[in-house]
Amino acid sequence: MNQRIKDHPDLAEKFNADEARVNWHDETLWWIRQKRDKAAWLLPEWEQLRETASLIKHNVLSNLSEYLLQFEQKARENGIVVHWAADGDEHNRIVHSILKQHGITQIVKSKSMLTEECHLNHYLADNGVDVVDTDLGERIVQLAKEPPSHIVLPCIHWKKEEIGELFHEHLGTPKGNADPQFLTHAARLSLRKNFLERKVALTGVNFAVAETGEFVVCTNEGNADMGAHLSDVHIACMGIEKLIPQRKHLGVFLRLLTRSATGQPITTYSSHFAKPRKGQEMHIVLVDNGRSAHLGKESFRNALKCIRCGACMNTCPVYRRSGGHSYHNAVAGPIGSILAPNFDMRANADLPFASTLCGSCSNVCPVKIDIHNQLYQWRQVLVKEGFTPRAKTAAMKAMAVTLANPGMYKIAGKMGRIAMRAVPGLVNNKFNPWYNQREMPVPPKESFKEWYQKNRKS
Numbered sequence: 373m374n375q376r377i378k379d380h381p382d383l384a385e386k387f388n389a390d391e392a393r394v395n396w397h398d399e400t401l402w403w404i405r406q407k408r409d410k411a412a413w414l415l416p417e418w419e420q421l422r423e424t425a426s427l428i429k430h431n432v433l434s435n436l437s438e439y440l441l442q443f444e445q446k447a448r449e450n451g452i453v454v455h456w457a458a459d460g461d462e463h464n465r466i467v468h469s470i471l472k473q474h475g476i477t478q479i480v481k482s483k484s485m486l487t488e489e490c491h492l493n494h495y496l497a498d499n500g501v502d503v504v505d506t507d508l509g510e511r512i513v514q515l516a517k518e519p520p521s522h523i524v525l526p527c528i529h530w531k532k533e534e535i536g537e538l539f540h541e542h543l544g545t546p547k548g549n550a551d552p553q554f555l556t557h558a559a560r561l562s563l564r565k566n567f568l569e570r571k572v573a574l575t576g577v578n579f580a581v582a583e584t585g586e587f588v589v590c591t592n593e594g595n596a597d598m599g600a601h602l603s604d605v606h607i608a609c610m611g612i613e614k615l616i617p618q619r620k621h622l623g624v625f626l627r628l629l630t631r632s633a634t635g636q637p638i639t640t641y642s643s644h645f646a647k648p649r650k651g652q653e654m655h656i657v658l659v660d661n662g663r664s665a666h667l668g669k670e671s672f673r674n675a676l677k678c679i680r681c682g683a684c685m686n687t688c689p690v691y692r693r694s695g696g697h698s699y700h701n702a703v704a705g706p707i708g709s710i711l712a713p714n715f716d717m718r719a720n721a722d723l724p725f726a727s728t729l730c731g732s733c734s735n736v737c738p739v740k741i742d743i744h745n746q747l748y749q750w751r752q753v754l755v756k757e758g759f760t761p762r763a764k765t766a767a768m769k770a771m772a773v774t775l776a777n778p779g780m781y782k783i784a785g786k787m788g789r790i791a792m793r794a795v796p797g798l799v800n801n802k803f804n805p806w807y808n809q810r811e812m813p814v815p816p817k818e819s820f821k822e823w824y825q826k827n828r829k830s
Contacts, residue, residue: 379722384694387529397529398692404525405686407635408736415627425624426740429677432615433667439582439615440658446585450647453655460490463609463659467492467574468499470607470655476501476572480563482589482596483507484576485523485680486609486659488702503574504566506595508559515542521696523703524633524682529695563595573599577610577656578642578679579625583618586646587656590629590639597643605653608645612658613667613676625679628738632681666714671749675710677739684733684743690726699723706733710746713754721759724750782819789815 388394412418432439444454457463463486471479479496481503487493493503493514505514509526513519515538520526527535536550545558575596580587587608589596600606616622630636648654667673685691685705696704701712701720706727712720724747727733733743754760755768774780791798792815800807818826 378700380694380698380700380726381722383698383700384726387695387698388693393529393531394693394695396531397695400528401686401692404634405683405736408632408683408686409635411631411635411637415631421624421628422738422740425628425679425738426677428616428621428624429739430674432617433613433673433676436612436615436667439617440612443580443582443585443615444658446583447656448585450585451654452585452647453653455655455657457657457659457661459661460659463490463657463661464492464495466657467607467609468496468501470605471496471501471572474572474605476605478502478504478570479572479574480504480506480566480570480599480603481574482576482591482599483510483526484574484609485520485702486576486611487574488520489661490609490659492609504563504570506563506566506593506599507591508556508593511559511563512538515539519697519702521704522682522685523680529697567598567602570599571603572605572607573603574607574609575600577608577614578629579622580610580615580656581617581619581622582615584646586619586644587614588622588626588642588644590626590642592634592636592640594641597641600643600645601649603652606645606648606655608654608656610656610658612660612663613678629679629681632683632736632738662715666711669714672710672714672746674741675707675714675743675746677741678707678711679739681738683736683738687732687736689728689730689732694726699726706743706747707741710743710750713750717754717757718759721754724748724754782821785819789817789819 415421447454455466457466471477477500479501481487481493483505493505496503505511507526509528510520512527512530512535513521516527516530521529530538532552532555533550535555536545536548539545539555539558540547540549543558543562545555549555573596575589577587578590587610589600589608591597616625626638626642630639645654663676666676680703682705684707685696688706691699691705699705699708699712701708701723703711709720709723709726712723727744727747729744729748731744734741734745737743755765774784792812796812800812802808804812806812
């Protein structure tokens with residue numbers, strides 16, 4: 373946390389300034405969590421599906437290099453041009469080089485958290501390429517010049533009235549019109565023109581099948597299909613962990629993905645891309661960007677099983693009340709907090725502490741990632757590596773010594789109770805973060821041990 377300008381508490385405080393928005397954000401995401409529960413409980417085999425998905429992903433991570441080579445060979449046989457990118461910069465250069473080969477300066481793009489991770493939009497804008505995000509939520513945050521705040525619901529922090537004003541400014545809709553159906557229609561009319569005019573479409577990848585060399589893109593709006601089918605060139609970008617071994621495994625993940633994400637039985641569009649259509653060019657960029665290093669960390673490698681459903685965010689009491697932007701990372705919430713330190717431990721040292729460690733994230737994860745255990749383990753790593761505030765580290769060490777010594781604990785407790793009664797300003801002051809948000813409790817006259825010895829021991 374050294375030298376960081378902003379961190380999770382600072383950014384969460386900014387979000388918390390609008391209490392009505394926090395309450396609405398919290399209630400909306402909890403409503404989605406409840407939908408997820410109902411959808412899951414309709415399947416008696418739900419836990420079996422989770423276990424199967426987890427084991428399939430375990431197999432993939434244990435044999436990732438073989439599956440990647442198998443996928444590359446099959447994809448090339450299908451007529452897909454395969455590229456490899458070691459990091460985000462190389463990924464961006466590859467995409468740009470494809471566009472330059474075709475003299476393209478305008479593209480349409482469907483939702484892809486990988487491109488957010490690589491900051492592709494900014495890179496292409498700096499190189500004179502105009503990118504239009506075609507997922508409605510992505511389009512809204514793009515017009516607002518914001519990053520997504522949620523991996524499935526990128527503008528969940530926006531109210532319909534605010535979107536109405538945004539569309540009035542950028543799309544010319546009537547001022548004051550906040551009807552969702554009207555605004556959606558306005559966005560559709562605007563995007564249709566982009567779909568018809570732009571020759572290159574970029575999509576993400578939800579799953580890639582090593583056995584066949586095909587990949588699957590899931591959307592609820594059909595925007596990825598529209599872009600890919602109308603374009604002369606289709607570029608798909610995927611993290612190397614998105615592989616599954618065989619096509620028969622898709623059913624397991626497709627049944628889990630949207631039930632976990634939004635409570636729907638199935639994604640509206642699950643589109644399979646196996647080869648370019650006649651006259652079309654298809655590229656796929658396989659991106660590492662720290663994933664190999666993450667794979668090598670035994671305690672944290674399970675995080676690579678993530679299928680990006682966002683269920684852990686919807687259930688997390690901290691995420692729901694602090695907003696996605698407080699995580700200052702492409703992937704927010706509990707899963708982002710165990711992925712981000714792997715990319716940059718110093719810059720993301722605050723994120724594993726943005727959790728109550730209640731375990732709700734692990735309970736809803738469709739691939740059984742032990743998220744809260746990894747958050748706890750990251751905290752230990754970060755303290756050991758010196759990425760936590762020195763004062764807090766020293767205080768925790770002093771607390772550990774005190775709690776480990778019954779005599780010292782007894783003396784410290786007694787002194788604390790006396791001090792809080794005699795000089796309450798010692799703890800009730802602006803330098804105490806607890807006091808800034810809450811009233812300090814009235815100190816008891818005696819410890820529990822003293823009370824027990826007086827009343828129960830006989």
